[in-house]
Amino acid sequence: MTKPTNPPLPPSGDELKATPEEIAEARAAESYWTPERIAEAVPVESGKAADGAGDGSAVAGGDASPGKTLRAPSAFDKKGVATAGVFLLYPGDQNQGFYTGCKAGQPCEVQLAEPNDLWSEYADIITAGDCTGSNAYDLMVKWVDGEVTIYKDIDQKAKLPTSLDQHPANEIKVAPAKSIWKNAKGIATGKYGGNKWSDDLVVRWIDGEVTKCTNVDGNGFHAETQLMPKNSLWADSADLITGGDFDGDTSDANPNYDLFVKWADGKLTVYQDVGTQGLNSGSTVLAANSTWTHARVVAAGEFGANDWEDDLFVRWSDGEVSMYGNTQADALGREYRLVPPPAGFAAPRTRSDDPCARVCGPELYRRSTR
Ligand SMILES: [Ca+2]
Ligand SMILES: [Ca+2]
Ligand SMILES: [Ca+2]
Ligand SMILES: [Ca+2]
Numbered sequence: 001m002t003k004p005t006n007p008p009l010p011p012s013g014d015e016l017k018a019t020p021e022e023i024a025e026a027r028a029a030e031s032y033w034t035p036e037r038i039a040e041a042v043p044v045e046s047g048k049a050a051d052g053a054g055d056g057s058a059v060a061g062g063d064a065s066p067g068k069t070l071r072a073p074s075a076f077d078k079k080g081v082a083t084a085g086v087f088l089l090y091p092g093d094q095n096q097g098f099y100t101g102c103k104a105g106q107p108c109e110v111q112l113a114e115p116n117d118l119w120s121e122y123a124d125i126i127t128a129g130d131c132t133g134s135n136a137y138d139l140m141v142k143w144v145d146g147e148v149t150i151y152k153d154i155d156q157k158a159k160l161p162t163s164l165d166q167h168p169a170n171e172i173k174v175a176p177a178k179s180i181w182k183n184a185k186g187i188a189t190g191k192y193g194g195n196k197w198s199d200d201l202v203v204r205w206i207d208g209e210v211t212k213c214t215n216v217d218g219n220g221f222h223a224e225t226q227l228m229p230k231n232s233l234w235a236d237s238a239d240l241i242t243g244g245d246f247d248g249d250t251s252d253a254n255p256n257y258d259l260f261v262k263w264a265d266g267k268l269t270v271y272q273d274v275g276t277q278g279l280n281s282g283s284t285v286l287a288a289n290s291t292w293t294h295a296r297v298v299a300a301g302e303f304g305a306n307d308w309e310d311d312l313f314v315r316w317s318d319g320e321v322s323m324y325g326n327t328q329a330d331a332l333g334r335e336y337r338l339v340p341p342p343a344g345f346a347a348p349r350t351r352s353d354d355p356c357a358r359v360c361g362p363e364l365y366r367r368s369t370r
Pocket of ligand 1: 153
C-alpha cells in the first residue's frame, strides 16, 4: 500500500511562529506545566478517561505508540532533565487530538504517578515500545545512573513508582546502575527489524555513536549493531530523536521504521528505513530554522487520519503543544495546536486561513489557559 502524499500544506514555517523576541520572552517564562498547573490538573476523571481509552486512545509524550503515547514528566531544566515528576496518560481521539469525551475545561488525563522526586530528578530518557509481549506498550526508562527499567504493559490503570523503594510487579530491570547506558543520550523505539513488534531501539550515545538493538525483551538488549561510529556531528548537534513510519512502508511483514532527528540548529531530518539502509544521507524535512530550536520533546505515533505512525507530537519551550499530522519523510504534516502556550507568555502567531488551523486545533483543546 502506498502512502498518499499530503495535500498542500498551510503555512507552517516561521510565519506561524514567534519572533525571536517573543520566543525569548516565552523561554524566560516558567514552563506551562508548573507544579501549580499540574496540581490544578487533578483530580483526574479516571472513569471518563478509562472510557476514552478504548479504541481511540492516545496519549501524549514519551515516544511512539499506536494511538497511545506516554507523556514524559512535564517540565525540564536547562539540561533537559525533567523537573516536575508527575506522569500523566492522555487518551486521544485518533484524529490528531486529545479524546473529546471529556468535559470542557477539564483535563482528560490519568495520573500514573503523583509529583515526586524520582521521576523529576532521576529519569533521563523515557520512551515507549512493546518489548515484553502482550500487544501492549511498555514504558522504558533510562535513569541518570545508567539503570534501564521497563514497566510492562502500561495503560490507564498502571501505577508507576514514586520512590526508590517501590518496585511494582511490572517492573523489569534490563540494565543495572552504572551500566554503559549512562552514556545514552537518546533512545528512539520502533520497528526497525526482526519481528513485527515495536521492540527495537535506535540509541544515540554521548560520543556521537549511533547503534541499533532489535527485538529487545524482558531479558534485555540483543543484536546491537552500529549505525554510525563515534563522530562530532552527532555528538555535538543531534538533539531529539524519535522513530516513526514517515515513508509509509512498514507492515507486519516489513518492519521498516524511519528515524526522525531534530538537530541543534532546528534542522529536521528523516533517515528512511533504518533497518535495511542504516543511516544514509537522510531526507530534509525542514532546513535549519530558529523555530525548531525551541522544540523540547518530539514523539511520533499513530494519532490519526491514516494507518501510519507518522504523526509528530511536539512540546515547545514555552509549553505549547503541537501535532504535525501525517508527516512525510520530506515534509512536515499539517499542524494542529493541542495546547496553547500559557496566557501571558503566548507567543502570538498568525494562524493561517486554513479552517483546520482553527477548527481542528482549538476544538480539541483539553487544556485551556486560565
Ligand atoms: Ca508489552
Ligand atoms: Ca523488532
Ligand atoms: Ca520506512
Ligand atoms: Ca497519521
